Amino acid sequence: MxxxxxxxxxxxxxxxxxxxxxxxxxxxxxxxxxxxxxxxxxxxxxxxxxxxxxxxxxxxxxxxxxxxxxxxxxxxxxxxxxxxxxxxxxxxxxxxxxxxxxxxxxxxxxxxxxxxxxxxxxxxxCTELGIGVLHKLVQNPSSSAPAGKKATDLSNRETEVLRLIAEGMTNAEIADKLFTSKRTIETHRQNIIEKTNAKNTAALIKYAMENGLLA
Missing domain, CATH: 3.40.50.2300 (Response regulator)
Known part of the structure; x- marks a missing residue:
């Protein structure tokens, strides 16, 4: 509780x-x-x-x-x-x-x-602030990327979830889109965070962008 x-x-x-x-x-x-x-x-x-x-x-x-x-x-x-x-x-x-x-x-x-x-x-x-920080990062490309693993170390499903996070979707919206439970998406999100060393939504979006996952 x-x-x-x-x-x-x-x-x-x-x-x-x-x-x-x-x-x-x-x-x-x-x-x-x-x-x-x-x-x-x-x-x-x-x-x-x-x-x-x-x-x-x-x-x-x-x-x-x-x-x-x-x-x-x-x-x-x-x-x-x-x-x-x-x-x-x-x-x-x-x-x-x-x-x-x-x-x-x-x-x-x-x-x-x-x-x-x-x-x-x-x-x-929150996602809205994360996207705002992303715009700042785009304008300042010299900022260092999170020191995590490469995008290829993410599973196909984790990559898919990361793309949807970067689009600003909530866990519930991602779960609906992928026909799975919200708890499963929360687990995927935590796995992505651990693999990328990204500490928040903004860092996840930056990671997705720098690894070409937003195309």
């Missing part, structure tokens, strides 16, 4: 996310808070595995709460859920210890996958 605390200053957002995740059997929302100060106080007496946290909040913002949270509760994983899509904010919070970053316009499947990924201790960057 993954225990979640949702931190957002808008009650409608908190309630909406809680309702969205209500039918996910391995999720348990154990707290709803409206700012960073309330979050730290709740964590003091409520064990949690993942905090789903907004950045712009009154009293104490997510930016300010994150370093304190990482110092006091290092075992808690932080997944930022924000409308801020500029790379400087993404870089800032990841450097401060957040495990992942998802935009609020992400779909349920991507949010669920992001929570599970972060809970497992793996970094996550």
């Amino acid at each position: 993954i225990r979640l605390i949702l931190a957002d200053d808008h009650a409608i957002i908190r309630d909406g996310i809680k309702a969205l995740l209500a039918d996910v059997p391995d999720f348990d929302v154990v707290g709803l808070v409206g700012n960073g100060q309330e979050l730290l106080e709740r964590l003091a007496d409520t064990p949690a595995d993942v905090v789903l946290m907004d950045l712009n909040m009154p009293v104490m913002s997510g930016f300010d709460a994150l370093p304190v949270l990482r110092e006091r509760f290092p075992e808690v994983r932080v997944l930022v859920l924000s409308m801020l899509d500029h790379e400087k904010y993404v870089h800032q919070v990841l450097e401060a210890g957040a495990m992942g970053y998802v935009l609020k316009n992400a779909g349920k499947d991507e949010i669920v996958y992001a929570i599970r990924t972060v809970a497992a201790g793996r970094p996550f960057l």
